[in-house]
Amino acid sequence: MSKWLITDFWRTECNVNYHHNFYVHDGKRIYHDIGIPDIIQVGEHQFVERKVIELWITSMVVSWTSATNCARLYNSALSGNHKLPPGWKFGFTLDLDHVWNGFMILSLLEDLTLRKQTLSVPHTGLDSDRYKAAMQVQNRHMRLYSQPELRHYCNRCTHFTTDGQLPFIYLF
């Protein structure tokens, strides 16, 4: 599931460092505006398929799986018995930080793509602080507009009638 890609090349004339999901310019990671990628970089040398991250997030939603257990789910059930190529010094084991990075990147990309915006996070500093500002923007947006399903209606939560006697709100 983890794949290796040749991802890193440097354009000297414009000072831009290109990676698989983003380019680095002025100390910022700016994610490519191509929708949501199928392979997401979650660590220095770790790339994870979007499907795997979706599996993690779905386990969080339906069965309260913590990030540590998501990493364990991957390491023991999905990673397979890949052998390291000779001379490759990084393992295939993922940990909870990779899971959280995957969760943040995929969630933020999904939300921002819907709003036609680009994800931009600092390139330097700790992994734990990287998505803080982007999350704050998203949280403010959520507080202001609430969940998109605020305007939902269906047979179970809304009662329609043509009888104006009841204290119902008239729809114009």
Add this chain to the structure above:
Amino acid sequence: MYSFYDRRSVALYLPILVIYTNKILTGKYKVSVVVIDGIMVRHPCCSIHNCHIPLSSNRDRYCKDHRDAAGICAIVGCSSPVVPDSKNCSNEDHQNVEKTHIERGQSRFQLQECLSRARIAHPNDSLDEAVMTIDELADVNEEDEAFELLTGQTTASQAAHTSGSVDASKKKFRAQFGRKQTHNEQIIVAPCGMIHARETFFGAEAVSSVIVSLSYWFYCIILIDFLKEIIKCTYHMPGTLPGHIFFNNNCQLAKVVQDDPTFANVGLSVDVFHFKSKHKVTDIFCQTNCNPIDFPELKGLGNKAWYFNSAIAEQTNAWLGSYHSMCCEMLVDKYNFFLDEMILRRNRLTYNKLALACDKPKTFTVSV
């Protein structure tokens, strides 16, 4: 089904003032219902009462603006500076209180371990839970603690837990050693399971320390005014305010919003189960204003007693409450982002479920 949802969301995210119309529904009347309920999922926050500034680190007791307060004795009411490597001042009694606190922390840890094995269904790590130092374990306790010390005797072993009998020879202290945590989360959920909004309630500790014996039920009363503002903020766009709001303490809410024009056409009643079991027959205002039977729009069709499932919030709470062990150590930004994402994705699952069950989930369309 899924791609339809995605496209629709684009319109929903547009930050513009919209008017809700739906041509198909012209000439009809509607009543939509939401249920509000509290849930004990919390995150650490600054120990200063009702301070909303986020902590820089989960080890901190105070936010960056109140950092100076860490240099003040942890005993409530004492403003002397602390001695090094301690959270208390040089007063001998106060020092003994801290010793008791540390011992209590150790024994509490053992008890908590038993409890978590017996009860907690979703540990963060299914193999082993990393345990740090005793001090951090003691800091798990978020509220201020009560201590009693026997006068004239100074050994820590003689400091006792607060008991029912009040003895004149005992000195009483209240101390805040650990971090505080937020009070609870309130969720607004529709009877179909769609969660509309979530809001953190910060503490009301100043009041609670006066009325310690009051249960969580009465705690809500203090927060009613805040809740009113939340309802108004959530449904600030015209046409979105639901026709009926179930809340288990609606008799208080109804009193607060009596003169508020926003709530003029909103029915406020208590959910059926709570009304029967928890509301006094002698409370005239409650019995006349909050009885769900008084609202004809809630009546079910045919053999059904009620049209709406007002117990949905409890069912949803069981889901959201299970995140407690995952979220309790998160910093505020991640905590909010995580919970909102979980709710967003659960709403998508609910949408798919409703579509399969032929409940015709739709969205009030927008026209600019």
